[in-house]
Amino acid sequence: MSKDPTAPPQLLRGMKDILPLDQPYWWWLFDTLRRLATDFSFERIETPILESTSLFTRSVGETTDIVQKEMYSFPDKNGESVALRPEGTTGVVRAYIEHGMLNQPQPVKLWYFGPFFRHDRPQSGRYRQFWQFGFEVFGAPQPVMECQLILMARALFSTLGLETSLQLNSLGDPTVREQYIKAFQAWFKTRKSELSEDQRLQLQRNPLRLLDSHDPHLHTLLDGAPQILDYLDEPSKQHFAAVVEYLDELDIPFVLNPRLVRGLDYYRRTVWEFWPTDDESGQASLGGGGRYDTLVEELGGRPTPAVGFAGGVDRLLLKLKERQIQPPRAEPPQLYVAQLGEPARKKMLRLFEDLRRAGLRVAESMTKDGLKQQLEVAGKLGAHYTLIIGQKELMDDTVLIRDMENGMQEVVAYGKAVVEMEKRLAKAKANGTKPMPGLVKPERFDPRQVADSTDESTADDA
Numbered sequence: 001m002s003k004d005p006t007a008p009p010q011l012l013r014g015m016k017d018i019l020p021l022d023q024p025y026w027w028w029l030f031d032t033l034r035r036l037a038t039d040f041s042f043e044r045i046e047t048p049i050l051e052s053t054s055l056f057t058r059s060v061g062e063t064t065d066i067v068q069k070e071m072y073s074f075p076d077k078n079g080e081s082v083a084l085r086p087e088g089t090t091g092v093v094r095a096y097i098e099h100g101m102l103n104q105p106q107p108v109k110l111w112y113f114g115p116f117f118r119h120d121r122p123q124s125g126r127y128r129q130f131w132q133f134g135f136e137v138f139g140a141p142q143p144v145m146e147c148q149l150i151l152m153a154r155a156l157f158s159t160l161g162l163e164t165s166l167q168l169n170s171l172g173d174p175t176v177r178e179q180y181i182k183a184f185q186a187w188f189k190t191r192k193s194e195l196s197e198d199q200r201l202q203l204q205r206n207p208l209r210l211l212d213s214h215d216p217h218l219h220t221l222l223d224g225a226p227q228i229l230d231y232l233d234e235p236s237k238q239h240f241a242a243v244v245e246y247l248d249e250l251d252i253p254f255v256l257n258p259r260l261v262r263g264l265d266y267y268r269r270t271v272w273e274f275w276p277t278d279d280e281s282g283q284a285s286l287g288g289g290g291r292y293d294t295l296v297e298e299l300g301g302r303p304t305p306a307v308g309f310a311g312g313v314d315r316l317l318l319k320l321k322e323r324q325i326q327p328p329r330a331e332p333p334q335l336y337v338a339q340l341g342e343p344a345r346k347k348m349l350r351l352f353e354d355l356r357r358a359g360l361r362v363a364e365s366m367t368k369d370g371l372k373q374q375l376e377v378a379g380k381l382g383a384h385y386t387l388i389i390g391q392k393e394l395m396d397d398t399v400l401i402r403d404m405e406n407g408m409q410e411v412v413a414y415g416k417a418v419v420e421m422e423k424r425l426a427k428a429k430a431n432g433t434k435p436m437p438g439l440v441k442p443e444r445f446d447p448r449q450v451a452d453s454t455d456e457s458t459a460d461d462a
């Protein structure tokens with residue numbers, strides 16, 4: 001259908017804007033993740049959004065839904081098939097190999113935060129462009145690594161105030177899975193009539209995905225199906241037992257879920273997901289991970305065991321809003337600068353910059369002229385002092401300092417304003433009355449809170 005070229009532009013289906021009002025949630029999540037990453041010795045990596053299509057086909061798996069149905073894949077200008085990354089592990093593995101990170105002290109622990117793309121049917125919590133954060137660990141075959149990743153995710157959820165249930169399974173090694181798939185398909189021999197056309201096809205192509213189907217009939221039918229945990233070979237069994245032991249040791253509750261198979265082929269042994277406690281099917285899974293001990297080698301690197309986890313940012317934030325959990329409030333500015341008229345504005349522009357460079361949290365609304373409106377903004381923002389330059393201050397080369405708590409005003413020389421404010425704020429901090437300058441990183445202060453509408457008022461209302 002051809003679109004009306006004069007119609008207002010619209011978002012593509014499944015995409016969304018992240019508007020200013022949502023940013024405090026994003027900063028909160030990002031700051032929490034960054035702190036966790038530092039605490040657990042992860043270093044940040046960001047890989048390109050666009051990679052060669054064959055990279056994902058090789059790692060995620062040719063027969064998976066992600067590759068078969070959901071990947072945005074197209075020829076670029078040179079005719080090379082490229083894809084918008086549908087997930088993050090693959091790009092990080094490519095980078096690990098390409099940059100010779102095997103030669104660094106192992107384990108190499110990397111984390112990322114960015115947009116990913118899957119052309120799925122959009123619905124609440126499912127987008128075509130969505131955001132993930134992920135943690136990947138290379139060179140650590142020990143089961144303790146799974147537990148550390150699980151511990152980190154739990155620490156994140158608990159900081160955010162979200163309750164989740166940990167779903168855990170082991171998929172064994174490829175030989176285990178092959179044997180299990182045979183048994184699983186054989187079990188269906190006498191039950192094929194109960195499957196839909198699509199499900200029968202899936203039984204041939206990607207049988208394990210039937211296990212996490214959301215079809216209630218299939219769900220009941222599968223109650224009697226063979227379970228992969230019964231097919232584990234000895235090393236996989238021991239590895240899984242060790243993971244469970246660590247979890248028990250840490251008192252981390254989990255649900256042993258033999259139907260948890262994940263939608264990516266690279267997993268070996270342990271897999272897990274975090275579901276919101278009110279989600280019984282995993283449709284709103286907040287994150288998932290697992291071991292992928294053979295992927296580095298399969299993509300051309302030297303054999304390197306690896307394990308990782310990724311969380312869905314959009315879903316986490318939806319959950320926070322659904323539960324009415326608010327991000328912590330940004331600390332208010334310490335100072336607000338106000339000016340009356342054009343010459344004062346010029347002077348104030350410089351003072352604002354001097355105060356900011358001194359590390360003080362300053363807010364302004366330079367497009368406003370009326371003092372009343374500016375003081376209102378200062379009050380709304382919760383600034384402790386407002387520094388004013390009006391006609392008189394302009395002539396005297398001074399600044400008027402107004403204490404916003406008690407309305408007291410005092411005049412200081414323009415050239416001494418920065419030092420004076422530093423002194424006052426330090427004194428207030430020592431007395432425990434007003435916060436110390438520079439406690440908050442600039443990104444946490446949200447200048448959008450300053451209304452910036454055109455203002456008719458003049459210096460008269462000073």
Ligand code: HAM
Pocket residue numbers: 086087088089090118120125126127128129130131132134135136263264284285286287288289290307308309310311312313314315
């Ligand atoms: P995944 O389970 O496919 O795993 O994705 C991880 C999380 O991303 C999901 O639990 C979900 O919260 C979010 N997510 C996935 N698709 C969408 C979507 N269409 N809309 C919104 N959110 C979505 C992976 O991608 C693996 N790379 C995880 C991993 C890392 N395994 C080892 N290391």
